[in-house]
Amino acid sequence: MIKAFPDQKLSGKDGTRFGLSTFSSSYKSHFYLSNYTNQSAYLSAISHVSYTGGGTYLGRALEEILTDQFTEERGLRPEVDGVPRVLIVLTDGKSQDAVSTPGKNVRDENIVVYAIGVGRYDLEQLQDIATSKSHVYTLSTFTELEKLISTLTAATCYEPRSASLNETIITNVAKDTYQYFSYKVKPSSNLEINVVDLSGSTIVYVSRTNPHPYEYNYDIVYDLSTQTNKIIVISPIIPVPNTKVKRSAGDKLTRQNYVSVTSNINSASASASFEIEGNECNPLNCTEGTNEMSTTEPPTTQLPTSSVRVVVATKFVVVSFAMLMMLFGIYDI
Numbered sequence: 001m002i003k004a005f006p007d008q009k010l011s012g013k014d015g016t017r018f019g020l021s022t023f024s025s026s027y028k029s030h031f032y033l034s035n036y037t038n039q040s041a042y043l044s045a046i047s048h049v050s051y052t053g054g055g056t057y058l059g060r061a062l063e064e065i066l067t068d069q070f071t072e073e074r075g076l077r078p079e080v081d082g083v084p085r086v087l088i089v090l091t092d093g094k095s096q097d098a099v100s101t102p103g104k105n106v107r108d109e110n111i112v113v114y115a116i117g118v119g120r121y122d123l124e125q126l127q128d129i130a131t132s133k134s135h136v137y138t139l140s141t142f143t144e145l146e147k148l149i150s151t152l153t154a155a156t157c158y159e160p161r162s163a164s165l166n167e168t169i170i171t172n173v174a175k176d177t178y179q180y181f182s183y184k185v186k187p188s189s190n191l192e193i194n195v196v197d198l199s200g201s202t203i204v205y206v207s208r209t210n211p212h213p214y215e216y217n218y219d220i221v222y223d224l225s226t227q228t229n230k231i232i233v234i235s236p237i238i239p240v241p242n243t244k245v246k247r248s249a250g251d252k253l254t255r256q257n258y259v260s261v262t263s264n265i266n267s268a269s270a271s272a273s274f275e276i277e278g279n280e281c282n283p284l285n286c287t288e289g290t291n292e293m294s295t296t297e298p299p300t301t302q303l304p305t306s307s308v309r310v311v312v313a314t315k316f317v318v319v320s321f322a323m324l325m326m327l328f329g330i331y332d333i
Helices: 039-047 058-068 100-107 123-129 142-157
Strands: 017-023 027-031 085-091 111-118 136-139 168-174 178-184 190-199 202-207 220-222 229-234 256-263 271-281 310-312 322-328
Touching (some): 017 039, 027 039, 027 058, 058 085, 058 100, 123 136, 136 142, 190 202, 190 256, 256 271
Parallel strands (some): 111 136
Antiparallel strands (some): 017 027, 190 229, 190 271, 202 220
16 A cells, blocks of 8 residues: 555655554554655565564553554654545454444544454454545455555545634645545534635535535535635434435435535636634524525635634645555454
8 A cells, every 4th residue: 555655745844744654463564654755665665574473452552552553653644634534444354343332432533443354253243443434445365455555545545634613724636536524413513614715716515415415425615715714504303305415326314414615716726715613503593505605706805803722734635644554464364
């Protein structure tokens, strides 16, 4: 997977970062997110990793990895930077300890978990630790891993950034690219998304089911790009359709909502700068829809004054994420 990233994408303050840990009965880290900045260094370190036998204690490893690998002291970028955090778990057996609670603890830190099972894996355990069922992959043998690499690389590169409620993020997006965000809300609440264009103009797509909503697959779209202050409200429960709603396949009750923002600037070399914030709201006070106004003149918008934390994230999700690979050896291969 590291071979898919050229050196210029691995270096610098905002380059992609990898860490590697293995475990069986015991847990061991081989390198951290801050250790290397080019392919040759990563590949050299990986070549020195050897297989160790023993039992399978996935739950214990998930607990250790939070304090061992996912720390700013060892290269993890602060959450306020808006860089997605990804953990890839590879195992070929059933864990001998409980994994459900440790897996939840990892996900609660806004870490996206992919679970890959090979051979004699336990599917229920994989589903317990993964972010969703779509983040679970199963293989018959390790030789099939090579075919999975391109799929997994693409999936992790476009993983939506898990954003906290009441958190203001300032970032930018180039033409023909997207910034992806995900928000969790209580089923009894609606999600209100506020997007303010700081420079240029944007189009916003929201979906209950598609992590990457776009022109042909969304639930609500805000396509009046000339309006600077955009507000979208979406309900976890499917409402009565209106003219601004397009149904995605497989809609169902969910607490997860996905947002994508794309630039509507004509120049290919320019990017749009915007501010985005998500909040829960009472369905009695805010109903699904947008604040689009039928006018050709863009409204004058005063940026809101807020006491919440302002997050500045200026890099693209597709090239900036901290990926951590954790390999599990159980049986002789």
